[in-house]
Amino acid sequence: MKKLLGISGMLLLACSMLLGCARTKFYSQEDLNKLHDVIGFVEEEQFELQKVIGDSLTTKVGEKMMTDMDFVDYLTTKDYDPDKPMIALTFDDGPSTSTTNDLLDILEANNAKATFFVVGDNLGENTADILKRMVSLGCEIGNHSVSHEQLTTLDRDGIVNQIEPNNEKILELSGRPCRLIRPPYGSVDENVKATVNQPLILWDIDSLDWKSKDPDKIIPIVREYVADGTIILMHDIHAPTIEACKTLIPELAQKYQLVTVSELAYMKGVKMEAGEKYFDFCDD
Ligand code: NI
DSSP states (O other), X not given: OHHHHHHHHHHHHHHHHXXXXXXXXXXXXXXXXXXXXXXXXXXXXXXXXXXXXXXXHIIIIIHHHTTSTHHHHHHHXXXXXXXXXXXXXXXXXXXXXTTHHHHHHHHXXXXXXXXXXXXXXXXXXXXXXXXXXXXXXXXXXXXXXSSOOOGGGSOHXXXXXXXXXXXXXXXXXXXXXXXXXXXXXXXXXXXXXXXXXXXXXXXXXXXXXXXXXXHHXXXXXXXXXXXXXXXXXXXXXXXXXXXXXHHHHHHHHHHSEEOOHHHXXXXXXXXXXXXXXXXXXXXX
């Protein structure tokens, strides 16, 4: 696929050179480097990117690109159907070397994405490949603190020490900046909100997988409450959750686009703010 993009990109480049570069504007190396700092995959995809940001899109999309992550969202969602409902599956407390890859297999087989809120203590050499696989499948990696402390029990420094090292570790191991926080236990107060520099992502559907550890209980809860714009809470460290996902993900993918939290917010027109809580991105 990469090869094909490369060839079509080169053809485009050749055509535009023949036409005297009049119709397609290409970014300078400096611009591409900036973009690379934000999303990390410019070199492999630059022909594809230049097609996207060429011509009339340059002004509308290109200017945003240099100031924030909107361009990344634009790129990752450009093939979605805005009229088809979409949801964000979220998985906390991992990654786990015994269960997370099985979940990634299911997501991959269904061309589905999810968001993983990872715990820093689980990140290291043995799980780096899992994070890279998440990125390669288009999944999002969020911050679930260093050691799953309840942030509302900590002072300002304590909160920073639970969040910042995990942001750094996620960037180091996955190659992608971490945009989102899921506070452990969903526990947030004014001090937490004022201290963090990222949006706080809660959920509107708790599958209670952590409690039941039973696919026959997890599946009906999700089926009953799922709707366009919902954020569903699950945990990729429990084998019964993976078992439930074998049924749920193919079923949900029939009706919904399974997207990341950042993609869902972008598609629903919500600009997430640091320190703000988000439970869902439903339209009403
Ligand atoms: Ni948790």
